[in-house]
Amino acid sequence: MSKNFPIHELVIKNFRGIRHFEFNKFRRITFIGGVNGTSKTTILEAIFFLMNRKSLGLLNVTATQRGLTPNLALMGTILFHNGDRNQKIEVISKSHSDSSKILLTYYKNDPRPNIARTINDPRTGLTTRLGEECWSAEAYRNNQLTDKLYFVPMDSDFIVHPEKQSHDDIPIATFVSKATSFSPQEIAAAFTEVVKERRRGELIRAMKIVNPDITNIEIMHYGTEPVIHAALSSENLIPINALGEGARLLFLAALHVCLKAGGVLLIDEIDGSFHFSKLREIWSGLFSLCCKYDWQIIAVTHSRESVMSAFAAAGDIEKEQDFCYMRLERDGENLLQTLYDNDDLGLSEKNEWEIR
Incomplete structure (x- = not known):
């Protein structure tokens, strides 16, 4: 572990x-429900x-x-x-x-x-x-x-x-949710740094999960405003944001993980932006990227499908020991915690327990 x-x-x-x-x-991968x-x-x-x-x-x-x-x-x-x-x-x-x-x-x-x-x-x-x-x-x-x-x-x-003020170098955190918004200049600056670090290929591989036709990612300018585009196999250039909410959120998460090693990726209920059949592959891709660049993932979800897909994805990359799920319940002002480890999640899947 x-x-x-x-x-x-x-x-x-x-x-x-x-x-x-x-x-x-x-754990390195912690889901909260x-x-x-x-x-x-x-x-x-x-x-x-x-x-x-x-x-x-x-x-x-x-x-x-x-x-x-x-x-x-x-x-x-x-x-x-x-x-x-x-x-x-x-x-x-x-x-x-x-x-x-x-x-x-x-x-x-x-x-x-x-x-x-x-x-x-x-x-x-x-x-x-x-x-x-x-x-x-x-x-x-x-x-x-x-x-x-x-x-x-x-x-x-x-x-x-x-x-x-200090120059203390602390791990960074990135917050990704449906409400997350960065300026075009911030996104372009981050993407430029990722390209300089020769990590564009990592972004392309991540984005292929939601759209296999993506062959490249690049910046185009409209006047003074930079816009990130995906190049498709049809040779069309489409703004990333025009590919759908799921593509936008996956790009933001992968972009920041590739930008700098050693951070915390905070994910708030983005799974509803993806078809359930893609969840396991998406989590597997994000987990692999985070392990490669030494990031921790803490994700919130209401979806049992998302939790079980994430648990399976952790197993796909042999990181099931690095995965846990915490369920919260409120008792007045107290928050009660139930922790599910690998064995618990395995039994939950087999017996169809309610864990949300």
């Missing part, structure tokens, strides 16, 4: 629908926040997932458990050799002695006096403070004021 992946254990406190959650049996309202997506969001703590990742992803604008006042009611901003949000992860933690704190009418009462707005170059409220995000690596940021409201928007 592989142990070289970023998240073995996870603790989440006071974040969205989670008052307190702990799980210490993550459960009925609506059991905070499955919230777990992915917490991991994304932790792994992308040098950016606005949490605000942007949480807002995008729900069609909202990342406004501090609005997000405060969403991010803090039961809207109680008096409690700090805390997310902690541990691997076999490393630990990471992030704290999100809300300040109101606080003297904040450690930061200046005025800061420069980089967008306007003007000096602005701080209002009566702000948030801080403190990141720790192996119990040492590495980064500290302040999120400061500015009219209907906000800016980020860094108090402490």
